[in-house]
Amino acid sequence: MPDNLSTDLAELKAAAARQSGRFQGIADLAWPEAAQIAVNITVDFDAMLLRRLNNEPPMELAKGEFGGRVGIWRLLDLFAAHRVRATIFTPGRICELYPQALKAAAAAGHELADHMWEHRVPKEPELARDHLAKTTAALEAVSGRRPVGSRSHYPPALLASEGYFYNSHGARSHRPYYVLDESGGPILLELPFHFAIDDAMFFSFAWYRSPNAGQRLSDTDRVFDLWAAAFQQQYRQRGYLNICLHPFVSGRALRIAMLDRLLGHMQASPGVWFATCEEVARHCLAAHPARPGAVAAAD
Amino acid sequence: MPWKEGYTISDEKSLDDQEVRWPDGKRCALHIVVDLSVARGPAGIGARELGSPTALFAINDGLDLLLSALARHGLKASFAVPAVMAACYPDRIREIVRDGHEVAAHGFKHEDVSHLSRAEEAARIARTTSVLTEIAGTRPAGWFSLPRQQDNFAGGAVSANTMTLLLEAGYAYMGNGLADDLPHYWVTDFAARRAILTLPYYYHFDDQFFCMFPTEGTGLENPDALVRNWRAELAAQYQRGRFFGMTLHPQHIGWCNRMAAFEDFLTDLAALPELWNCTGAECARYWTTAYPAASRLQLAPSIWQDYPGSLS
Numbered sequence: 210m211p212d213n214l215s216t217d218l219a220e221l222k223a224a225a226a227r228q229s230g231r232f233q234g235i236a237d238l239a240w241p242e243a244a245q246i247a248v249n250i251t252v253d254f255d256a257m258l259l260r261r262l263n264n265e266p267p268m269e270l271a272k273g274e275f276g277g278r279v280g281i282w283r284l285l286d287l288f289a290a291h292r293v294r295a296t297i298f299t300p301g302r303i304c305e306l307y308p309q310a311l312k313a314a315a316a317a318g319h320e321l322a323d324h325m326w327e328h329r330v331p332k333e334p335e336l337a338r339d340h341l342a343k344t345t346a347a348l349e350a351v352s353g354r355r356p357v358g359s360r361s362h363y364p365p366a367l368l369a370s371e372g373y374f375y376n377s378h379g380a381r382s383h384r385p386y387y388v389l390d391e392s393g394g395p396i397l398l399e400l401p402f403h404f405a406i407d408d409a410m411f412f413s414f415a416w417y418r419s420p421n422a423g424q425r426l427s428d429t430d431r432v433f434d435l436w437a438a439a440f441q442q443q444y445r446q447r448g449y450l451n452i453c454l455h456p457f458v459s460g461r462a463l464r465i466a467m468l469d470r471l472l473g474h475m476q477a478s479p480g481v482w483f484a485t486c487e488e489v490a491r492h493c494l495a496a497h498p499a500r501p502g503a504v505a506a507a508d
Numbered sequence: 509m510p511w512k513e514g515y516t517i518s519d520e521k522s523l524d525d526q527e528v529r530w531p532d533g534k535r536c537a538l539h540i541v542v543d544l545s546v547a548r549g550p551a552g553i554g555a556r557e558l559g560s561p562t563a564l565f566a567i568n569d570g571l572d573l574l575l576s577a578l579a580r581h582g583l584k585a586s587f588a589v590p591a592v593m594a595a596c597y598p599d600r601i602r603e604i605v606r607d608g609h610e611v612a613a614h615g616f617k618h619e620d621v622s623h624l625s626r627a628e629e630a631a632r633i634a635r636t637t638s639v640l641t642e643i644a645g646t647r648p649a650g651w652f653s654l655p656r657q658q659d660n661f662a663g664g665a666v667s668a669n670t671m672t673l674l675l676e677a678g679y680a681y682m683g684n685g686l687a688d689d690l691p692h693y694w695v696t697d698f699a700a701r702r703a704i705l706t707l708p709y710y711y712h713f714d715d716q717f718f719c720m721f722p723t724e725g726t727g728l729e730n731p732d733a734l735v736r737n738w739r740a741e742l743a744a745q746y747q748r749g750r751f752f753g754m755t756l757h758p759q760h761i762g763w764c765n766r767m768a769a770f771e772d773f774l775t776d777l778a779a780l781p782e783l784w785n786c787t788g789a790e791c792a793r794y795w796t797t798a799y800p801a802a803s804r805l806q807l808a809p810s811i812w813q814d815y816p817g818s819l820s
Contacts, residue, residue, distance in 0.1 A: 261515055262819065266622060268663030271517055271694075272686040279522045279688055302819075305812050306512060309520060327819055336817045343815070414662035414711060421658060421722040426712060428736040461710065462689060462744035463737060 233387040233395070235497045238447070245480035246444045247489050249400060249451045250288070250295040251377060253360065254281055256307065256457065258300050259328040273457050277307040280460015285314055287465055291472040296486040298324035298360040298377070301344030304351045315352035320485035323348065323359040323373065330362045337363060341371050358400075358486050365396040375490035377402050377451060384449045385489065387499040395499035398490050400451055406439055407453040408432070408464065429467035437474055444478060449489075511810040517694045518687050518703075519806040523799070525748040528690065531794055535782030536746045539707065539753040539791060540585035541652070541683065542574060542609075543716075544593050545618035546759065548723060549658030550665070552619030553592050562724075562759045567597050570758025573767055575607055581774040585756075586788040588614035588652035588683060591639040598643045605644050610787035612650035612683060613640055621653070622667045629669055633677050649789040652683035654755065655711060657722040662711040672696045675704050681792035684709030690751050691795040693805050703801050705792050707753065712737050714755035719766065731766045738773055746780050 240247050257273030288295050297314050299321055304311060315321055326340035341363060348356045358375045359368050365388050368376060376388070377400040387395045404410050411427040436452065443450045459468060475481055484492075530537055546563035547553045557563055578585055587604050589611055594601045605611055615621065616632040624632070633651075641647045651674050653664040664684050671694050674682060685694060685706030693703035711717050718734035720726060738754055745752040761770050777783060786794070814820050 257515055266661060266663075267517070267666055267668070268684075268686055269661050270515065272663055274516055274518065274687040275689075277516075278518065278520065278692075282521065305810075306515065307520060308811075331817065333817075339817060412712065414717070415660065421660075422726050422728075424717070424721055425728050425730060426717055426733060426737075428733040429740050430736055431733070461712075461741070462748060462750070463712075463740035466740060466744040 230391075230393060231389050232381050233389055233499055234382050235385060235387075235493060238384055238449075238493075238497060240447070240482050241492055241496075242482075243480065244482035245447055245478070246440070247449050247482045247484055247492075248440075248475060249377070249449075249484065249486050249489055250293060250454065251360070251402065251451055251486065252281070252284060252295055252297045252454050252456060253324060254297050254299045254303055254307075254310075254456055255324060255328050256303060258302055262328055276455060276457030276460055277303075277310065280456030280458075281307065281310045281314070283460045283462075283465045284454065284456055285310070285317060285319075287468055287472070288319065289317060290469070291476065293472065293483040294318050294320070294485050296320040296322050296358065296377075298322050298358075299348065300324045300328050301326040301340070301347040304347040308351055311351045315354070320356075320358070320487050321348045321352045321354070322356045322377075322486065323361060325361045325363070334367075338367060338371075341367060345371060358490060360402065366390065369396050374398060374494065375400055375486060377486055380404075383443065385493045389499070394501075398493055400486050400489060401449070402451050402453055406436060406451065408458045409453075409455050412458050412461075412464065429463055433467050433471055436471060440471075440475055444481075511698055511807055512812045513698065517685075518692050520808075521806070522688050522692065523690060525750060528749050529798065530749075530784045532784070533782075534784035535749050536780070536784065537751040537791060538583075538742075538777070538783045538785045539751065539788060540578070540583060540785070541654075541709075541753065541755045541788070542585050542587045543614065543652070543654050543755060543757050544571075544587055544589045545614055545654070545656070545757075546593070547590070547618040547656045549656050550620035552615065552617035553590055554617075558592075558596065565762065566757065566759035567593070567600060570762030571600060573762045574756065574758050575603065577767070577771055577774060578609070579607060581777070583774065583777075583785050584609055584787050586610040586612050586650065586683065588612050588654060589640060589644075590614045590616065590618040591636040592617040594640055594643045601640075601643050602645075605646075610650070610789050611640060611644040611646075611648060612652055612788055613637065613648040613679075614652045614654065618654075618656065620659075620665045621670060622665045624667060626669045626673070629667055630673050630676070633673055637677060647678070649680040649792060650683045650707075651679045651681075654684055654709070655714075655716075657716055662717065664709070671704050672702075675702065679704070680796070681705040681707055681788055683707050683788050686710065689745070691791060691799075693801045695805070695807065698807065701801070701805065701807065703805060705796055705801075707788055707791060708751055709753060709755065713741060713753060715760040715766070716755075716757050719760040719763075731769060735769045735773060739776075742780070746783070752783075
């Protein structure tokens, strides 16, 4: 009898080894000025674009429109009140829909970064490159700075070839890590983003087409408790926190009030480094460069 | 506004908090909507829904409890009434009117209209209007299209023609929109600058999404989260000086512990003396006078470009 199980094991071990070889953690990660934790506030500003892409009905588009008309402005006010700078991941198309808000964000010192052209990565490589180039040009035109970061599914090598040096999409570690190519060379820094710290998971109906019977909407007290605990856990271990906010979700008045409390809670602890993703990425690249030739997972 | 048909319904930026004023120097609007539909899904109200214990509770005990609570607290609400509910229970609708509440339209039988022909939808709007006018004694000023528990989305369903047809049928406002938390204008014709006033709705303040959702049998009941949402939103909106809207269903909020939580919430409203408790019709009348579309709606031509390989 052929040993199917041994074949399975060999194939799966090879697959796991390939994946491990594409990842390199950062040992002894330390923040500037001995900060205890780095916090990236990230804003996924797609307004109604994803809902339009999915051909959702008019009221769903209007729900997204709230993010552009109201939510993004409230977030900018909140960040100003707490003197924190954020990274705004923006589909290129938003530059044509909400230029005023994006200009205000850039003028206030926030980072504008890529979130795909229209919230999708085309399968055709040339079109994907075209979409990335369009977004890069659009964000540069609105902010005066060429974006260096992305939150997307683009192939890492494509992002690197357009001058991007970080992505904020995966969650293979709590902490920033390097994405490597087949030969173990670094392509991009990854600033991990996790669904547990994503407002849309808690405050949406049928998110990612989840079934009606699975819906259970959260209130802001519950999410405050979860996120404050996440912050404390990372704070204790000199870690990293990436908080993902959608203006059409977190821009609602009750959630702005919750975030106001949360930012106050975090700022009450000493040594919290609120930075843009670009600043965290530049620090990691300079102080903790990828180890050359490393192929296996480091941690 | 860089206008984009099929993407946006209103202008680029809402009013700042500082620009908002309410009648008589009040600080924040309070709009209570009571949904009298017993529809479960897109088909709307049928004989099965009308005969269910849930529906009978809604139109009898549940409605009694809500009406008496509102009266005790001196509050007025907008009742979103499907034409079939008014036709089946005309006396209950007249009671609502006698108590000083607004009767607004909520579809013929709260069915999904998103795939109807323009003519069919227009005919249903006309019939709904005439049924409600005859029973309530006045023509409805507002139209609602609230979500049902078995809908795929939580915002309520309209067709591409609904807003235009409502304007043509003489409606002053659409009762549930999601693009703002203030009254705002839903543009139906960009070239002609025609728009219908839309009042804010958000499903996180709608009891049906917290009460054994979706319908009996799942046990996913978290009305404690609903009440915390109401309290948090009202506090935030009162501070900002904007608008707080809540949506109730007698069959959901009327039941035991939920009714008690609702009454506690109403009792605590007394601590906010500068609330303007308005019906939808009153709010629409004030807003279209104080913030008319002609001077307030900021529409600029589109800068949107079409590219090969992109959505148009």
